[in-house]
Amino acid sequence: MKAVICKEYGDFHDLAIEEMDNPIPGPGQVCIDVKAAGMNFPDLLLVQGRYQMKPPTPFVPGAECAGIISAIGEGVSRFSIGDRVIAYTLNGAFAQKVLAAETSLAPLPEGMDFDVGAGITTTYATSYYALKQRARLQKGENLVVLGAAGGVGLAAVELGAAMGARVIAAASTEEKLDLCMAHDADSRINYEKEDLKAAIKDATDSKGADVIYDPVGDKYAEPALRAIGWNGRYLVVGFAAGEIPKIPLNLVLLKTASLVGVFWGAFAMRDPAAHAQNMAEIFDFYQKGKIKATVTRRYGLDDFMQGFEDLANRRAKGKLVLISS
Ligand SMILES: NC(=O)c1ccc[n+]([C@@H]2O[C@H](COP(=O)([O-])OP(=O)(O)OC[C@H]3O[C@@H](n4cnc5c(N)ncnc54)[C@H](OP(=O)(O)O)[C@@H]3O)[C@@H](O)[C@H]2O)c1
Numbered sequence: 249m250k251a252v253i254c255k256e257y258g259d260f261h262d263l264a265i266e267e268m269d270n271p272i273p274g275p276g277q278v279c280i281d282v283k284a285a286g287m288n289f290p291d292l293l294l295v296q297g298r299y300q301m302k303p304p305t306p307f308v309p310g311a312e313c314a315g316i317i318s319a320i321g322e323g324v325s326r327f328s329i330g331d332r333v334i335a336y337t338l339n340g341a342f343a344q345k346v347l348a349a350e351t352s353l354a355p356l357p358e359g360m361d362f363d364v365g366a367g368i369t370t371t372y373a374t375s376y377y378a379l380k381q382r383a384r385l386q387k388g389e390n391l392v393v394l395g396a397a398g399g400v401g402l403a404a405v406e407l408g409a410a411m412g413a414r415v416i417a418a419a420s421t422e423e424k425l426d427l428c429m430a431h432d433a434d435s436r437i438n439y440e441k442e443d444l445k446a447a448i449k450d451a452t453d454s455k456g457a458d459v460i461y462d463p464v465g466d467k468y469a470e471p472a473l474r475a476i477g478w479n480g481r482y483l484v485v486g487f488a489a490g491e492i493p494k495i496p497l498n499l500v501l502l503k504t505a506s507l508v509g510v511f512w513g514a515f516a517m518r519d520p521a522a523h524a525q526n527m528a529e530i531f532d533f534y535q536k537g538k539i540k541a542t543v544t545r546r547y548g549l550d551d552f553m554q555g556f557e558d559l560a561n562r563r564a565k566g567k568l569v570l571i572s573s
Contacts, residue, residue, distance in 0.1 A: 251308045251343030252552050257297030260556040263309075265549070271340075271347045273321035280333060280348055285313040285341040286367035287547075287555045287568040288399050289463075289488055294339070295556075303339055310341030310570070314356055314365035324350045332356040334365045336516070342552055344572050351520065357531045363543045364534075367399075367567040372530045372541065373523065374485065374512040375404040378461060379411060380526065381515070382508045383481040387412030389458035390477070392448055394468050395488060396433065397424035402566045403541075404461045405433050407530075410538040413459070416451045418444065418472075420562070427565055431540060439468060448475035456480060456503070469493035473505075480505040543569045 253266045273279045291309050293299040317331045327333065327350060334356055335341070335348035356365045379385040391408040395401040396417035408415040409432035417428035418437040425436040437447040448457055456477030462469055465487030473482055473495060480503055487493075500507055516523040533539045544566030547555045558564040 249344040250549060252310070252549070253306050254295045254309055255306045257295065257302070257305065260292060260295050260560065261553070263295060263553065263556070265552070268308075268343070270345055273319050273324075273347055275322040276324060276350050277321040277347050278317045278324055278327055278333075278350060278353065279319040280313065280315040280335055280346050281318045282313045282315040282341060282344055282346055282572040283362035284315070284366035284546075284572060285310045285570045286370055287559065287570055288312075288370045289486070289559055289564075290370070291342075292556055292559045301338070308340045308343050308346075310343065310346070311338055312336050312366060312369045313341035313346060313572075314362040315346075315572070318345065326350060327353055332362075334369060336369050342549070342570055344549070354524075354527055357535060359535065360531075363546060363569045363571065364541050367543060367569050368530065368534075368541050369527070370512075371399045371403040371567060372407065372539070373516065373526060374400050374510065375407050375461070376526050376530055377512045377515055377523075378483045378485060378510040379404065379407055379459070381522070382510050383459045383461075383483055385411055385413055385459050389413050390416060390452045390455065391459045391461065392416045392418060392451075392457040392472065392475075393428075393433075393461045394418050394439070394472060395462075395464040396428045397565050398463060398488065399564065399567055400463050400485060401461070402428065402431055406431050406539040406541070407533070408461075409433070410533050416448065416457070418447075418468075424565060427544070431542070431566075444468060444471040445475040448472065452477065459483065461485060464489045465493050466491040467493075470495060470499075473499050476503050476505045478503055482507050483510050484508065485510045541567070543567050545569070546571050
């Protein structure tokens, strides 16, 4: 089979496609013929050696995919050869075949294409966990999403709207903001042109944001936090812009606000039942047309480098997917 190989941590340009032996499932595992794999910013951080986890090299990146089960290992009882599944694999998915634990599988929902299923876990599960469990977002609340046209950002925009919030999308270009408006944002802020704090105040009738979803960090975090409302919740999701911000804690005290950490991968491992329930609710939103979960860019497996270039150079919009076959 063909696979993207990371031989050592560092420059993503050193990644290459190589021929490898087909993987054989061990106990509790299945082998999936990958149809499509989701590409996310954490894949970039992982190959650069900047992610929380560091699998031993060489390894195949790619944390999530959708495909068809082609072999099963001993003890697998809930799935069979031929089943169409979504898998969260941690790595290995940028390949034609990947091994996955049975416990990491969900059936591909009726009516969902492989490419949509491939990209729905990391982005939507992260944003839903953040908004539902961590922020306890309520109907009618103001939700500000930074980096709103990115992978997790656009998912937060759609899920926030589906949960009945008033969604204010903040991003760096008009084109990105147009995408957010097409995905159910109520209003828009271009944080490269506008003063972010003043714009959030304006967009919320001076009340401030009830919830701020921040996957960007860096220079955007403090002005956003300065525009949080009374009892607001500030979701710390990631630092795609580079720097991990240092926050003056008096800002939190003055609004009785909460700074809330979000680590979806650890949540899914610690509480698989709650994660499975979240995924069921996300699939339900999709089937009822409340979220679109659109794939915005598809790359062939051989063109994987372009996906990494787009993520690294702030060009990615929405959901990126590698098509394996
Ligand atoms: N906490 C969790 O459980 C969890 C789960 C998944 C992902 N994450 C994190 O969430 C962040 C976003 O992931 P993603 O897959 O949504 O990434 P993405 O699609 O690349 O989106 C990131 C957004 O950040 C903004 N950005 C600002 N400066 C940037 C820069 N120098 N380079 C790249 N982007 C920049 C961009 O929006 P503008 O151009 O509009 O500013 C971009 O749309 C990452 O840090 C990732 O590690 C966290």
